[in-house]
Amino acid sequence: DVKVTQSSRYLVKRTGEKVFLECVQDMDHENMFWYRQDPGLGLRLIYFSYDVKMKEKGDIPEGYSVSREKKERFSLILESASTNQTSMYLCASSTYGGNEQFFGPGTRLTVL
Amino acid sequence: GQNIDQPTEMTATEGAIVQINCTYQTSGFNGLFWYQQHAGEAPTFLSYNVLDGLEEKGRFSSFLSRSKGYSYLLLKELQMKDSASYLCAVREETGANNLFFGTGTRLTVIP
Numbered sequence: 039d040v041k042v043t044q045s046s047r048y049l050v051k052r053t054g055e056k057v058f059l060e061c062v063q064d065m066d067h068e069n070m071f072w073y074r075q076d077p078g079l080g081l082r083l084i085y086f087s088y089d090v091k092m093k094e095k096g097d098i099p100e101g102y103s104v105s106r107e108k109k110e111r112f113s114l115i116l117e118s119a120s121t122n123q124t125s126m127y128l129c130a131s132s133t134y135g136g137n138e139q140f141f142g143p144g145t146r147l148t149v150l
Numbered sequence: 151g152q153n154i155d156q157p158t159e160m161t162a163t164e165g166a167i168v169q170i171n172c173t174y175q176t177s178g179f180n181g182l183f184w185y186q187q188h189a190g191e192a193p194t195f196l197s198y199n200v201l202d203g204l205e206e207k208g209r210f211s212s213f214l215s216r217s218k219g220y221s222y223l224l225l226k227e228l229q230m231k232d233s234a235s236y237l238c239a240v241r242e243e244t245g246a247n248n249l250f251f252g253t254g255t256r257l258t259v260i261p
Contacts, residue, residue, distance in 0.1 A: 137198045
């Protein structure tokens with residue numbers, strides 16, 4: 039059974055904190071993605087990666103960075119969390135050029 | 151830029167048929183996708199169209215017209231468990247498979 043896991047389902051942080059969100063997939067997929075999902079705005083792509091140590095900006099990369107040191111793991115980093123980064127964060131993976139993205143369960147982050 | 155438009159909410163009756171429309175304007179096109187997302191859960195893949203026409207998969211079908219920038223998802227014999235959000239997404243012509251999503255249509259199935 040294919041699996042994408044995320045380190046936390048719920049997370050509460052304070053403004054200014056550095057936040058790490060981890061995503062791991064066990065399908066040997068080349069592509070990995072980070073989205074955020076907000077009511078009325080839908081899923082928006084933050085960053086994606088198509089290979090180890092490779093990263094590409096998505097639609098809304100400001101305030102975020104990513105790290106992909108191993109093929110199975112893709113980390114999203116909020117260098118200095120702000121209240122407008124309160125959101126649901128979803129990680130996904132796919133084969134290179136594949137038609138289906140597999141999503142993790144999501145992390146609901148609240149920044150106070 | 152990209153613009154993907156779909157209705158915000160729809161309601162339909164158990165056992166009926168419902169059609170969820172999606173229109174898009176993107177600078178490139180390399181496929182249209184439909185995902186289902188139950189409340190509090192992750193999206194799951196439903197369908198993929200890259201050529202014009204209808205793709206049928208059990209109770210669900212998806213249609214694409216590239217010249218009109220239009221797709222629909224057709225759900226037949228609605229069941230209560232079909233209550234969910236349905237997300238339309240477009241892949242532009244990039245190599246890494248990144249998608250642009252619409253805001254989703256929340257479907258409520260009533261008895």
